[in-house]
Amino acid sequence: MSPIPTVGSVYVPSPARVAKVKALTVMEKLFTIELPWGQSLGHQPGQFVEVSLFGIGEAPISISSSPSRSNGVFELCVRKVGDVTGALHGLEEGATIGVRGPMGTGFPVEKFRGKDILFAPGGLGLAPARSLINQVLDERGSFGRVMILYGARNPAELLFKDELEAWRQRSDVEFLVTVDRSDESWTGNVGVITTLFKHVVVNPRNTVAVTIGPPVMYRFVLMELLGKGIPERQIWMSLERRMKCGVGKCGHCQINNLYCCQQGPAFNYAQIKGVEEAI
Amino acid sequence: MSLRMIDKGSMAAFVSNLLQAYEVVGPRAKDSQYAFGRITDYDQLRLDYNTTILPPKKYLLPQEEVLFTFQTEGMSAAPVFDTRPRVIFGVHTCDIHALHLLDAVFATGQRDEHYLERRAATLIVGIECLTPCDEHSFCKSMGTLSASEGFDLHLTDLGDRYAVEVGTPAGEALLARYAANHGAGESEVGLLDKMLSEKWPRFSYRLDFDGNELPALMAVSYKNPIWKELEGRCLACGSCNLVCPTCYCFDVQDRVSMDRKTGERIRVWDSCQLAEFARVGSGENFRKTRAERQRHRFFRKGKYIPDMHGELGCVGCGRCARACLVDITPVGVWNALHKAHTA
Numbered sequence: 001m002s003p004i005p006t007v008g009s010v011y012v013p014s015p016a017r018v019a020k021v022k023a024l025t026v027m028e029k030l031f032t033i034e035l036p037w038g039q040s041l042g043h044q045p046g047q048f049v050e051v052s053l054f055g056i057g058e059a060p061i062s063i064s065s066s067p068s069r070s071n072g073v074f075e076l077c078v079r080k081v082g083d084v085t086g087a088l089h090g091l092e093e094g095a096t097i098g099v100r101g102p103m104g105t106g107f108p109v110e111k112f113r114g115k116d117i118l119f120a121p122g123g124l125g126l127a128p129a130r131s132l133i134n135q136v137l138d139e140r141g142s143f144g145r146v147m148i149l150y151g152a153r154n155p156a157e158l159l160f161k162d163e164l165e166a167w168r169q170r171s172d173v174e175f176l177v178t179v180d181r182s183d184e185s186w187t188g189n190v191g192v193i194t195t196l197f198k199h200v201v202v203n204p205r206n207t208v209a210v211t212i213g214p215p216v217m218y219r220f221v222l223m224e225l226l227g228k229g230i231p232e233r234q235i236w237m238s239l240e241r242r243m244k245c246g247v248g249k250c251g252h253c254q255i256n257n258l259y260c261c262q263q264g265p266a267f268n269y270a271q272i273k274g275v276e277e278a279i
Numbered sequence: 280m281s282l283r284m285i286d287k288g289s290m291a292a293f294v295s296n297l298l299q300a301y302e303v304v305g306p307r308a309k310d311s312q313y314a315f316g317r318i319t320d321y322d323q324l325r326l327d328y329n330t331t332i333l334p335p336k337k338y339l340l341p342q343e344e345v346l347f348t349f350q351t352e353g354m355s356a357a358p359v360f361d362t363r364p365r366v367i368f369g370v371h372t373c374d375i376h377a378l379h380l381l382d383a384v385f386a387t388g389q390r391d392e393h394y395l396e397r398r399a400a401t402l403i404v405g406i407e408c409l410t411p412c413d414e415h416s417f418c419k420s421m422g423t424l425s426a427s428e429g430f431d432l433h434l435t436d437l438g439d440r441y442a443v444e445v446g447t448p449a450g451e452a453l454l455a456r457y458a459a460n461h462g463a464g465e466s467e468v469g470l471l472d473k474m475l476s477e478k479w480p481r482f483s484y485r486l487d488f489d490g491n492e493l494p495a496l497m498a499v500s501y502k503n504p505i506w507k508e509l510e511g512r513c514l515a516c517g518s519c520n521l522v523c524p525t526c527y528c529f530d531v532q533d534r535v536s537m538d539r540k541t542g543e544r545i546r547v548w549d550s551c552q553l554a555e556f557a558r559v560g561s562g563e564n565f566r567k568t569r570a571e572r573q574r575h576r577f578f579r580k581g582k583y584i585p586d587m588h589g590e591l592g593c594v595g596c597g598r599c600a601r602a603c604l605v606d607i608t609p610v611g612v613w614n615a616l617h618k619a620h621t622a
Contacts, residue, residue, distance in 0.1 A: 096353060241557075
């Protein structure tokens with residue numbers, strides 16, 4: 001499914017406008033992207049787009065906004081780590097970028113309805129998780145409990161601070177946040193994300209967990225989630241790979257036999273258990 | 280599919296007729312070896328070649344290919360397709376099998392029109408191998424010593440003439456239009472059968488098991504110590520990937536003009552053996568060691584590709600074995616894996 005039409009070639013991006021740029025931290029900016037002619041991206045939470053800057057290159061970026069809030073635009077939360085993301089950070093509102101997508105397999109939201117949802121994003125993992133979190137919150141009535149356990153390295157790296165505060169204040173969201181290392185401004189939890197799990201008691205069979213973060217975090221968070229008795233098929237992740245082509249050809253994103261850009265980036269634990277290169 | 284005959288005396292005219300309408304590429308002598316190159320005169324065509332340094336893949340998936348040209352202002356782009364009519368002349372059956380696999384790869388899922396448009400404009404004229412090319416090939420073990428599809432025409436040298444098997448209507452038209460040919464008589468059919476059955480024992484099975492068992496063998500070989508052993512030998516030079524007829528992984532790069540106003544996005548061959556291949560933006564590298572990267576290569580050939588496309592990902596051409604500076608060979612690796620499960 002690719003709602004942005006391609007002109008004879010799956011590799012040619014469509015021009016899109018940077019409608020808004022907002023700095024979230026020193027390293028991350030949130031870009032609001034507008035497609036031409038009021039097109040909607042038509043994505044699922046967990047999918048990604050390929051972002052092009054001609055002359056610099058192309059990079060896969062997960063979609064951070066919820067389909068329920070599309071209004072003809074979508075959002076990308078981009079950490080400055082390389083050539084393309086570095087150049088993106090230098091763009092101003094009104095600039096034109098290239099976009100291909102949405103790509104990949106996202107989270108099966110329909111299967112999550114009626115279930116309790118435990119989100120456990122770490123660091124930049126909140127960027128893709130936010131797409132699903134906001135969809136769940138916008139359709140709050142069709143889900144059970146909503147628990148969000150968020151961990152960042154330090155208070156300065158917390159993303160979407162306004163939204164974190166709004167989640168904290170909602171009575172229908174159980175929200176906990178921790179930082180690995182505190183500073184003088186911080187009065188909350190200190191410790192890695194796994195230290196938050198002792199604060200929540202779940203009904204494991206009716207709980208879907210969505211955890212997104214670096215590989216080292218997965219290893220420990222998975223132990224917590226499995227330890228709570230959540231079934232393997234109900235534990236969802238999103239794996240980071242270097243999707244160069246995004247169409248299952250170039251080989252860079254391959255995880256053993258799986259093409260992350262096709263079967264993923266959203267995977268449940270049963271799919272990748274025993275797939276050695278996954279995490 | 281019909282069988283036709285071309286007298287050897289008519290071959291030069293066939294090729295020179297083709298040159299009027301097609302770019303013709305085929306095996307040519309290159310120092311002491313052979314390489315596919317542009318044919319402008321029949322005498323350049325060496326249908327008696329043993330093997331080529333690179334497979335004919337380069338005419339369908341070039342080492343470097345422009346995907347589209349762009350203007351940075353306004354982000355406008357125009358895709359580039361190569362649709363020049365081309366005949367690849369003199370393709371061995373191992374390479375015919377490899378191209379057949381690539382056709383499936385680029386047509387599966389989202390279609391890659393850059394490959395497929397070029398493929399649609401290309402005709403394949405195969406040639407039967409009657410003697411083994413050298414000690415590295417193992418086509419017989421991989422089921423690629425003959426081909427029943429994947430070519431438009433397929434030649435077999437019968438001495439003073441070629442038997443020509445017609446594989447497609449396009450091949451039939453090519454023959455009718457450009458080559459003096461005649462139908463095969465009973466004695467010619469008999470001669471062809473004789474040549475084909477006499478060639479069979481000249482080739483040996485070099486794997487200790489049937490190539491079709493590879494996916495099953497690989498399934499139990501992930502933890503085999505051989506990958507660690509290869510780590511100590513592999514130089515991570517990527518030569519094995521570069522000469523492989525079924526390797527299709529690529530890198531994508533932008534090339535921009537001096538004033539940065541225009542440019543092109545290109546794809547170039549890449550190698551899963553290079554250290555950076557599976558590194559991501561955050562710095563994590565998902566196949567850090569040479570052991571992991573060699574294992575990935577052999578698993579792609581023996582399991583991942585067959586599981587995905589129903590055809591083995593290795594055609595037994597032996598090019599990677601010839602190119603390897605430290606003698607890592609598929610026959611050696613696969614026989615060792617097999618031995619580990621039969622000892």
